[in-house]
Structure formats: C-alpha cells, structure tokens
Amino acid sequence: MEHMLETSRLLLTEITRSLLKKMRSSPILYTFFSAMIFFSVVMFAFLTFFLLHTKTRFNFMDVFFSVFFLFLMKSASDLHTYFITAPQLSYVLSINVSHRKTIGELVFGIVTINTGLWFAFSLLYLVVLSALRISIDYPVEYVLISINVISAILLGCSLSLHFFSSYRYRMIPTLLLLAFCWFSQSLVFIACMAPLVVLHMIWGLTHPLDSYRFVKRKERTKERSQVHLRSPLQTLFYREVTVIWRERLFFSFVSMSIFSALGTGYLYLYGTDLFIPESIQEMMGGFLPTLFVFLGIYIVTMYTAVFPALNLFLSEEKTMWILRNLPVANQTIVYGKTLALCLCFITTLPFLAFIPVFLGVDDMLFLFWFLVFSFLAAVIIAVPLGVKYVGKKSDILLLYSVAMILFIVLSGVGAAMNFLRGAATVSLLPLCLMLLLLEVSLVFLSLKLSALILSKPSITG
Amino acid sequence: MITVKNLTKRYGKIVALNTVHFTFEDTKVIAIMGENGAGKSTLLKICAGILPFDQGEVLIDTFSITTQSLQAREHLGYLPEMPELYDRITGREFLFYIASLRKLAKAKETIENLAQLIGITEFLDYELGGYSKGMKQKISLLSAIMHAPKNLLLDEPVYGLDPLASRAILDFIKKRQGTTIFATHSTQLVEHVADTVYFLMRGNVIASAAVSSLMQQYGSIENAYFYYKDGTHA
Numbered sequence: 001m002e003h004m005l006e007t008s009r010l011l012l013t014e015i016t017r018s019l020l021k022k023m024r025s026s027p028i029l030y031t032f033f034s035a036m037i038f039f040s041v042v043m044f045a046f047l048t049f050f051l052l053h054t055k056t057r058f059n060f061m062d063v064f065f066s067v068f069f070l071f072l073m074k075s076a077s078d079l080h081t082y083f084i085t086a087p088q089l090s091y092v093l094s095i096n097v098s099h100r101k102t103i104g105e106l107v108f109g110i111v112t113i114n115t116g117l118w119f120a121f122s123l124l125y126l127v128v129l130s131a132l133r134i135s136i137d138y139p140v141e142y143v144l145i146s147i148n149v150i151s152a153i154l155l156g157c158s159l160s161l162h163f164f165s166s167y168r169y170r171m172i173p174t175l176l177l178l179a180f181c182w183f184s185q186s187l188v189f190i191a192c193m194a195p196l197v198v199l200h201m202i203w204g205l206t207h208p209l210d211s212y213r214f215v216k217r218k219e220r221t222k223e224r225s226q227v228h229l230r231s232p233l234q235t236l237f238y239r240e241v242t243v244i245w246r247e248r249l250f251f252s253f254v255s256m257s258i259f260s261a262l263g264t265g266y267l268y269l270y271g272t273d274l275f276i277p278e279s280i281q282e283m284m285g286g287f288l289p290t291l292f293v294f295l296g297i298y299i300v301t302m303y304t305a306v307f308p309a310l311n312l313f314l315s316e317e318k319t320m321w322i323l324r325n326l327p328v329a330n331q332t333i334v335y336g337k338t339l340a341l342c343l344c345f346i347t348t349l350p351f352l353a354f355i356p357v358f359l360g361v362d363d364m365l366f367l368f369w370f371l372v373f374s375f376l377a378a379v380i381i382a383v384p385l386g387v388k389y390v391g392k393k394s395d396i397l398l399l400y401s402v403a404m405i406l407f408i409v410l411s412g413v414g415a416a417m418n419f420l421r422g423a424a425t426v427s428l429l430p431l432c433l434m435l436l437l438l439e440v441s442l443v444f445l446s447l448k449l450s451a452l453i454l455s456k457p458s459i460t461g
Numbered sequence: 462m463i464t465v466k467n468l469t470k471r472y473g474k475i476v477a478l479n480t481v482h483f484t485f486e487d488t489k490v491i492a493i494m495g496e497n498g499a500g501k502s503t504l505l506k507i508c509a510g511i512l513p514f515d516q517g518e519v520l521i522d523t524f525s526i527t528t529q530s531l532q533a534r535e536h537l538g539y540l541p542e543m544p545e546l547y548d549r550i551t552g553r554e555f556l557f558y559i560a561s562l563r564k565l566a567k568a569k570e571t572i573e574n575l576a577q578l579i580g581i582t583e584f585l586d587y588e589l590g591g592y593s594k595g596m597k598q599k600i601s602l603l604s605a606i607m608h609a610p611k612n613l614l615l616d617e618p619v620y621g622l623d624p625l626a627s628r629a630i631l632d633f634i635k636k637r638q639g640t641t642i643f644a645t646h647s648t649q650l651v652e653h654v655a656d657t658v659y660f661l662m663r664g665n666v667i668a669s670a671a672v673s674s675l676m677q678q679y680g681s682i683e684n685a686y687f688y689y690k691d692g693t694h695a
Contacts, residue, residue, distance in 0.1 A: 229557065229568055
C-alpha cells in the first residue's frame with residue numbers, strides 16, 4: 001500500500017512546487033494571470049446570462065464539445081510534457097516497477113489534475129450564475145458532464161500516447177470513440193461510453209514506452225550547412241532564420257495564414273446568420289463581420305508574431321550560457337534575433353492574398369495597415385516579456401497573458417480606427433502612417449528595454 | 462590572469478561561495494577540487510560572466526566581469542559541465558556561429574585543425590540534436606578554445622570523453638599559454654596537468670598548494686584531499 005500511486009504523488013508534488021516557485025519568482029505575472037482566469041470565467045457567466053435574457057437559442061452540445069475538446073487537448077499536451085518528452089522520467093522507468101504501472105500512475109495524475117481544474121472552474125462559473133439569479137439546479141447534467149470530461153482527459157492521453165509513436169494506426173480506436181461521441185450528440189450516450197474509454201486507455205498502456213522511445217530516438221541528419229563568417233548581427237539573424245526554416249515553422253505559419261483567411265472570409269459572409277439569432281441580428285449584425293476580420297488578424301498575429309517573438313529568448317533556457325559567454329553586446333543580441341521576425345511577417349502575407357476573395361479589394365490597404373500594426377504591437381509586447389522570463393519556454397500562463405494584453409490593445413485601436421473610418425470625411429492615411437511611425441519608435445524602445453533586461457544579473461544561463 | 466576578490470554568492474539561504482579570494486596567475490594550470498555542491502561550478506560560472514554574484518569582484522586580466530564584461534569575455538573561454546547546445550544546427554554551423562560572434566579570422570583552418578585534434582571531424586556536418594554527451598562536450602570544448610583565449614575555464618573538461626580525446630585535451634592544456642582553471646573530481650587529472658590545486662568545501666577555500674609539494678607530502682592528491690577534508694588519509 002505504501003508504494004501505491006507513488007508516481008502520481010510525485011507528479012502532483014512536482015507540478016504544485018513548480019507552480020509555487022514560478023509564483024514566487026514572477027508574482028506580477030501570476031497575479032495578472034489569476035485575475036485573467038477569474039475574469040474569463042466571470043465573463044462566460046455574464047455571456048450566459050446575456051444569452052438567456054435575450055432568449056437566444058444556442059446549441060448546448062456545442063458548448064459541451066468546446067469544453068470536451070479543451071480538456072482533450074490539455075491532457076494530450078500534459079502527457080506529452082510529463083511523460084513523452086520528460087527527461088527526468090528515465091530514473092522512474094529504470095526501477096523495478098512495471099512500466100505499465102508507472103505510466104498508468106502518470107495518467108492517473110494527469111486525470112486528477114485536470115478533473116480538479118474542471119471542478120474548480122465549473123464551480124466558480126456556477127457560483128457566478130447563481131449570483132446572477134439563474135437557476136443552476138441541474139445535478140444530473142453536471143454529473144454527466146463531469147464523467148464526460150474525465151473521458152475527454154483519458155482520450156486525450158490516449159491520443160498523445162499513440163500520436164507520438166511509430167505505430168500511429170493505434171490511434172484509430174481513439175478516433176473512432178471520438179467520432180461516436182461527436183455523432184451521438186448526447187450526454188447520456190457519451191457517459192455510457194466511459195467504461196469503454198477506460199478499457200481503451202488500459203489497452204493503450206500495453207505498449208507504454210513506444211512513444212517515449214519514439215520521441216527520444218537519435219536522428220543524425222545532414223543539413224545544408226550555413227558556414228560563413230558574418231557580422232554578429234547577421235550571424236544571430238541567420239541562426240534564428242535557420243531554426244525557423246528547419247523546424248518547418250515557416251510552412252506551418254503560411255498554412256495557418258491561409259486557413260485563417262479562409263475561415264475569416266467564411267465567417268465574414270455567413271457568420272452572422274450562423275451564430276446570431278434573428279432577434280438580435282439588428283442589434284449586432286452590422287458589427288459582427290468586422291469583428292470576424294479582427295479576430296482573423298488577431299489569430300494570424302498570435303501565431304506568426306507572438307509565439308516566435310516570445311520564443312526568441314524563452315527557448316534559450318539552457319543555451320543562454322553560449323551567448324552570455326561571448327563578447328557580444330546585449331543590444332546586438334536582441335536586434336539580431338528580433339530581425340528574424342521579418343521572415344515571420346512574410347508568412348502573414350498569404351492572409352492578405354486570400355482575404356479579398358471574400359471581402360473584395362476595397363479595404364486591402366487598411367487591412368494591410370492593421371496587420372502591420374498588430375504584428376509590431378505583438379513584437380513590442382512579446383520580446384521584452386520573453387527576455388524577462390527566459391527559461392519559461394512552454395509557459396502557457398505567459399502566453400495567455402501576452403495574448404490578453406495584445407487583445408486589449410488591438411481591440412481598442414481596431415475599434416477606434418473602424419469608428420473613424422465610418423465617421424471621418426478626410427483620408428485617414430496620415431493618421432495611419434503616424435501611428436505606424438509611433439509604433440516603430442516603440443519597437444526600438446522595447447528592444448532597448450529588452451537589452452537592458454538582458455543585462456540584468458538575474459538573467460543567467 | 463584571473464583575480465577573484467572577496468566573492469560571495471548565495472542561492473537563497475544557502476551560501477555557495479563565502480568571501481572567496483584567489484589570484485590565478487598567467488601560464489598556470491589551476492585545479493579546483495571539492496565535494497558535490499562545494500561551489501566549483503558556481504565559481505567558474507561567475508568567472509565566465511554567466512552567473513550573478515552578491516558581493517566581491519572578478520577581474521579577467523584587468524577587466525571587471527560586471528562593468529567591462531565585453532572586454533573581459535574577449536579574453537575568456539568557458540566550457541560548462543553539461544553543455545546544452547542548439548539542436549537544429551550542425552556542429553560546423555555552430556562553430557562558425559561562435560567564430561562569427563567572436564569575429565575570428567581564419568576560422569576555417571582553426572576549426573579543421575582543432576576538430577582533428579579532438580577527433581570530431583566526421584560529425585561536424587550533423588545536427589547537434591543527434592550528438593551524444595561526449596560529442597557535445599567535444600564541440601563545446603572546441604568552441605571554448607578556438608579563439609586561443611588567454612584565460613580558459615573548464616568545468617569537468619574530460620567528463621564523458623573517450624580516452625583518446627581525453628589525452629589530446631590533457632596535452633593541449635599542458636602545452637597552452639595563459640591561465641587554465643578547471644574544476645574536477647578526478648585526482649589523476651590534477652596530478653597529470655595542474656600546477657596548483659585549490660580545495661573548496663561548502664563555499665570556502667580550505668587549502669591551496671602546488672601539486673608537486675602535495676604529492677611529496679601526502680603521496681597523492683587523493684590522500685591530500687582526504688587529509689584536508691576530514692583530517693585523515695584515505
């Protein structure tokens with residue numbers, strides 16, 4: 001009994017301590033993030049209140065599947081982080097306990113964490129709803145959704161286990177179960193499938209180390225070498241560009257831009273009819289297509305600017321010693337690395353190329369301006385934060401915070417400019433150019449600040 | 462020459478280095494020995510300018526590592542204990558990257574010669590992500606010595622290296638001009654290459670002496686180490 005769930009306990013202890021350590025080292029960031037989570041849940045409760053009061057009909061199963069999908073992806077990502085790519089696991093796997101039991105306990109740990117998150121957020125949501133005097137007397141539904149969330153977590157773990165392995169065909173049963181869940185569109189049916197999901201997970205654990213070994217396999221590949229002596233600025237730029245290219249990020253960004261353009265265009269044309277009931281179309285109808293375009297640009301910016309700009313320094317966690325020990329000025333390091341984001345900006349252009357198919361070409365110049373503005377805003381916010389939090393590579397909290405700051409800035413500027421475009425009788429071109437110039441100056445200030453943060457002794461290798 | 466004056470470094474409540482004072486003279490090979498957690502790696506990281514410290518001063522030649530760090534780093538080479546490298550670039554690209562940032566002339570010849578010396582030529586065109594621990598150690602060592610630094614800081618220099626590469630490194634350390642400081646647990650390494658040895662214990666220097674005199678007095682560095690550590694012979 002003493003050794004029961006030893007690995008689960010270790011995992012929970014490690015995650016809790018790591019979170020506490022991060023909270024102590026970056027209190028402002030984590031206070032901000034906690035406030036953002038609270039704000040988001042409360043906002044969802046208010047949105048529910050609004051929809052109920054306007055007698056808007058919405059499909060409850062769509063909301064349920066959004067939650068289901070979120071937990072599916074979260075648990076898949078957790079298993080990837082705490083098992084498949086975790087270097088510290090080699091010791092646990094070397095002891096005389098069966099691998100199946102060890103990985104099973106890891107999965108149990110992940111289920112515990114995510115179920116805890118589900119109960120915490122859902123209860124907060126229900127408390128706000130009851131404060132708004134909305135009836136929350138649906139205990140059976142709540143229990144069913146909770147069971148289904150646990151199923152989603154198990155299916156996410158299973159998906160991750162088989163996706164990162166050389167036997168990807170083993171994903172087929174997982175995908176079939178997901179398809180059944182989707183097509184049934186019934187909470188009771190999905191809850192009844194829970195035992196099957198548990199059995200499926202147990203079957204998945206019969207090959208526990210496939211994914212671990214698959215990810216840790218050594219590949220010695222020859223690449224076309226970039227061996228030239230260059231200036232420090234060029235050298236730093238080329239290294240970043242080489243990594244973006246070799247990790248296939250360039251193609252990933254380009255395809256994301258194209259899909260965003262197609263999605264935005266589709267929503268621009270049909271989104272209002274699809275999502276907004278006729279009763280409130282008059283109230284929101286005119287506003288929504290513009291909002292969809294804004295969201296499209298925001299998503300493209302998040303993907304092509306925020307991720308790479310944050311990772312310029314976040315990903316230097318253990319390699320920072322290389323730069324710290326070279327006679328290169330911090331300003332050169334920051335400029336050289338940031339310059340590589342030009343390549344990322346190129347990947348946003350397919351968005352502009354595809355979007356006129358749906359929107360026409362009248363607004364192209366404004367869209368281009370807003371895309372450049374958003375991209376630069378992302379650089380201004382993300383680069384210094386990336387430098388400040390070197391080593392927090394996959395910190396979802398940091399990413400969420402940057403996303404929220406960017407969203408607030410862009411929505412403010414976007415709404416103001418959109419209003420001016422409708423109201424102004426003179427050309428807005430000088431104002432747009434002035435704003436861009438102001439932003440370019442802010443980029444330089446932001447990079448100077450980043451260099452200053454980098455020179456602080458707390459940023460170490 | 463490397464001068465360390467009254468250096469103190471704390472990790473929270475733990476004192477890693479306690480008012481440590483050294484002067485490492487030119488053309489000398491200095492070994493730093495001590496148990497795990499004695500502060501060896503911390504000392505080297507501070508001297509290399511990659512770790513901040515709480516009190517004291519570190520001078521590389523005459524340049525302060527904090528206020529004149531660029532000039533100080535020009536005269537410095539550093540090899541960490543377990544070097545992490547960029548996974549998606551090749552060994553040759555990494556060395557050219559370092560050479561470019563150090564503005565080295567004749568980088569190609571230097572890289573070829575040194576790669577041959579430590580036996581890594583055939584792996585230079587593979588991505589670093591696929592390198593073994595020893596190969597990473599070799600390529601990092603090459604990056605630390607390619608600009609012929611006056612001051613070289615090596616943290617466990619032969620850790621993970623094959624015997625041939627170890628021997629090549631030892632010969633290189635013996636022959637090179639300038640100051641070489643290395644942290645190690647290997648008493649044999651100290652006996653073979655070091656002129657002076659410092660024993661560190663819980664952040665304090667408990668003894669320092671010429672290796673030859675310790676050998677005469679105690680028979681071996683291992684005996685000397687245990688004598689200073691516990692007051693007994695091994």
